[in-house]
Amino acid sequence: MGHSGIIENIGSFNGPSAGAAKYDVLTALLVMASQGEAVEARLALRLSLLITARFNWRKGVFAVGQKELARMWGVTERTVKREMAELRARGWIEVAVPAARGRVAEHRIMFETVLGETMPYWKAVGPDFAARLTGAPEPEGQGGNVVPLRREAPVMPEAGLWGSVAASLRAQDPAIYDAWFAQLIFVDVADGVLTLLAPTRFLADYVGTHFKGRILAAALAEDRSVRDVKVSAFERGH
Template sequence: MKAAGPGSQAIKYDILTALLAMASSGPAIEARLSLRLSLLITARFNWRIGTFAVGQREMARMWGVSERTAKREMAAMRALGWVAVAQPSAKGRVAQHRIVLPAVLRATMPYWDAVGPDFAARMAGAPEPENQPPSNVVPLHAEPAPMPTEDETGWGAAARRLQQQDPAIYSAWLGQLEPLEIEGDVLSLAAPSRFVADYIKTHHHTRVLAALVAENRAIRDIHIIAVQS
């Protein structure tokens, strides 16, 4: 997904949907901020260059708050990593902000399922349920990997979700992952080799993280570690 440039407007409704899903059922602070960010995106975001430029007075008017509160809310969005300054303010010119899309998507992951399995699959880059084209992926193992058992990490349920989304990809790659430990809000997953670990990081990181977050909202990120070089 790209929040700017050619084709970016095609995904704007998915971004707004994800933010509004969090606004509807997320924690109070994040819900309020996601609603306010949605309004900024709808009203002022330039999808061609990927920034919005809104002064504090205009923000305060849009949100129905004081300018001091508007300044504090923007600082909170920056602290969460959702937005970043693209061009600082100068005399006669307000600051331009860009959306940090990976951070926004990570924050909204727990609420994708509330919209529907098709939306969750699309946002994770997985085939939509019951709409999977034939795959030309060649499994690395002749025998399908056994499904993991349930544990406190949520990996067992996440693995079943991933297997249902795309059996070929799960059999070839994702079924080789095993949970190691949770440290804070990060789950470490073991891959049998560096090659497998690097491939999953590059091609399926978002899909795996989204499946895990859907089952365990305490997870905020994953580390994929090769147990062999």
């Protein structure tokens, strides 16, 4: 149940910002471990320990035997086998190199899927967290070079899902909200898709390209059934 294309900076584990990216992954997992439901919280905590102790960031894999995992997690090898199967079933990890005689299997961690699953809990970390993970552009005056579309004080939407999401987005960054989100109109939520309407094609395309992840993270914090965000342009004559 990943969110393909939503999280923009998950590939930065080997560059100048690698340290911050790794820290953010662990933060996302640990806030899920603190606030999530029993099964996902347990898996998030165990994966966090595995990442900290045994994940090879250079190769992008971990290779740990069941006996070592059992000792690390404080469980039986039978439980390890069951937990690893659950991690694979959820798409959090996948086999990179199958086990062979005298060698344990290598697994890669599917960070986009993992981070997508943690999205409902990002709000608890702080207003900067979702913005950093989704790679949203900086607001005007902090290095951005795109001119905002409006400057007057916006009228906040009425109560409801979009009202709560809008309030959260504005609390995170008033400048970004006023420039890009204030003109969006709520259409509906159907089959897990939050649909919004923009007054121009440019605004719809820009928000969909640069801010989709931020909107989705805020929506998931309010309603965990939301799986995607669609931003369309208003068509004249309709």
